[in-house]
Amino acid sequence: FVVFEGVLDDTGEVIDENYGFSSKRVTPAILAGPVEQMMMSEDPDYIDTTNLHFTITVSDETYREMKQVVVSWRDAPGRYYDLKKRNCIHFVGRIAELGGLKVDFPKKLLRKPKAWLNHIAQLNPKLHAEPIG
Numbered sequence: 001f002v003v004f005e006g007v008l009d010d011t012g013e014v015i016d017e018n019y020g021f022s023s024k025r026v027t028p029a030i031l032a033g034p035v036e037q038m039m040m041s042e043d044p045d046y047i048d049t050t051n052l053h054f055t056i057t058v059s060d061e062t063y064r065e066m067k068q069v070v071v072s073w074r075d076a077p078g079r080y081y082d083l084k085k086r087n088c089i090h091f092v093g094r095i096a097e098l099g100g101l102k103v104d105f106p107k108k109l110l111r112k113p114k115a116w117l118n119h120i121a122q123l124n125p126k127l128h129a130e131p132i133g
Contacts (some may be wrong), residue, residue, distance in 0.1 A: 001040075001088070002095045003047060004067075008060045015063070018042055019070045021091035023081040030083055037081035039074035053117040054129040056099045066095050089116050096120060101127075 001020030008015065024036040058066070073080065073091055080086055089110060093103040102123045109116040114132060121129035 001042065002066075002092055003052075004063060006057075006063075008063070010060050016044075018047055019091075021073055021081070021086075021088050030081075034079035034082045034086075036079055037073065037076065037086075039070060051114075051132045053132060054121055054124075054127040056096075056101065056127070058099050062098055066098050069094055069098065084110065087111075089113055092117075093120070 001018050003018040004015050005017075006015050007013065018041050020040045020042065022038055022040055023030050024038045027035075029035050069091075073086075073094075087110065089105065092113075093105060097103050101120065103120060104123065105116075106119065109119055118129075118131040121127055121131065
């Protein structure tokens with residue numbers, strides 16, 4: 001998932017949101033191809049207990065572009081979640097790309113979010129992110 005926190009420069013609006021992209025149901029159908037998707041948000045208590053991999057600062061405009069991705073992935077018609085092509089890693093990757101990060105999707109990491117985030121941190125040394133085990 002991704003966390004958006006901060007204050008918009010142009011309006012002063014305080015932002016404190018998080019979004020994770022997932023399948024609507026966890027069934028064997030996930031292994032066969034696209035299934036229905038959902039966008040979820042976690043409680044602040046849960047967010048506080050997770051490992052923060054890295055943080056980037058973005059403009060108000062970029063934040064709004066990122067929010068549009070959240071909406072478009074959430075509201076995509078039909079079956080949009082796909083383990084191989086559009087899973088949680090692809091969602092976070094798209095947000096990261098908008099934030100100016102170099103992103104790729106090695107097949108061996110498509111079902112390993114923590115390892116994939118460590119990989120993205122390595123691709124972007126400017127983050128000064130420590131690997132999380």
